[in-house]
Amino acid sequence: DRVKVAVVFGGRSSEHAISCVSAGSVLTHLDPERFEAVPVGITPDGAWVVGPSDPARLAISGRELPEVDGTAEALVLPGEPGRGLVRLDAREALTSVDVVFPILHGAFGEDGTIQGLLEMAGLPYVGAGVLASAVGMDKEFAKKLLRAEGLNVADGVVLRPGTDIGFADRDRLGLPLFVKPARAGSSMGVTRVTDPAALDAAVAEARRHDPKVLVEAAVPGREIECAVLEFPDGSVRASLPAELRYNGEFYDFESKYLDTSELQIPAKLDDEITESLRWKAITAFRALDVQGLARVDFFVTDDGDITVNEVNTMPGFTPSSAFPKMWAVTGLDYSELLSTMVDTALARGTGLR
Ligand code: ATP
Ligand code: MG
Ligand code: MG
Ligand code: MG
Incomplete structure (x- = not known):
């Protein structure tokens, strides 16, 4: 059947x-x-x-x-x-x-x-349970757990409804800044701010998506993603990483879905950095107690400094999306990937575990 x-x-x-x-x-x-x-x-x-x-x-x-x-x-x-x-x-x-x-x-x-x-x-x-899904979606709390596990995350502040950024934080974070809704995706409501006069408008734009907003220092480096997958026997593996290449200042909605951005898989990195990234992707997965799958987004400098940007517990599966493509290059085609995800969900069942 x-x-x-x-x-x-x-x-x-x-x-x-x-x-x-x-x-x-x-x-x-x-x-x-x-x-x-x-x-x-x-x-x-x-x-x-x-x-x-x-x-x-x-x-x-x-x-x-x-x-x-x-x-x-x-x-x-x-x-x-x-x-x-x-x-x-x-x-x-x-x-x-x-x-x-x-x-x-x-x-x-x-x-x-x-x-x-x-x-x-x-x-x-299919996918992560209640806790990991909630934490993965909330960049404030995801960053706390990632940091507690020893991973680097972007310096930033959280602006709760009705609060504004203070002078000391502005000075520390410098420019450019990234302003984003705490709980959103697909770069919705994300703005790169290079002019202090544009900060209020960027916060207002992020607040259209979420009353809680993050203001972060810009992290240098190339953008690399890694796909983590849990198998029905409970083992967890990280794919070969992908590098995102796009036109424009950052990886916005336009470059994700409407533009001619490219994925390079595997990303051209030293073997040592690749292995470190895969290990950190699994560390991030465990830090948030994720089940099933996650796409972990990183910034990587030429010196090998690795910062985790975020963990997506249900990453895109569109024809241009990185998660299925990374697995295809790692040796699991799209259909095998989906079968694994469903089989893992069935093996896990529900309830505490
Ligand atoms: P996703 O579609 O991956 O779920 P998202 O809406 O959760 O995206 P982020 O991944 O946090 O948003 O940010 C979107 C993009 O904005 C990043 O891929 C990157 O290009 C840029 N960006 C976000 N934060 C920073 C930062 N602190 N430093 C540099 N670039 C950043
Ligand atoms: Mg995201
Ligand atoms: Mg997302
Ligand atoms: Mg992202």
């Missing part, structure tokens, strides 16, 4: 469209001999719908981004955030599958919320 996999995508975050594109790739590459995929979309308002059955609809065409359409399909869970948890009909729809693949990025998906729902339902799911 084939394993029934609910592929849940879209969602209420600003990364809705990117999640749709990731899901399109996942639905295309899931091994049809082993898995029966049930696509479950979440509209930007939070309504759960079944479909679409054609993954080709979940793609970027030109500059047009896809979206889950809540009117055309059958509702399985009316999205009523704030008005109760799960309706009986939705629980039935979800428990009729063997495992859930929440290919959701950002808030209400990559942040432990759906993971908590699935734990309550006793349904195995």
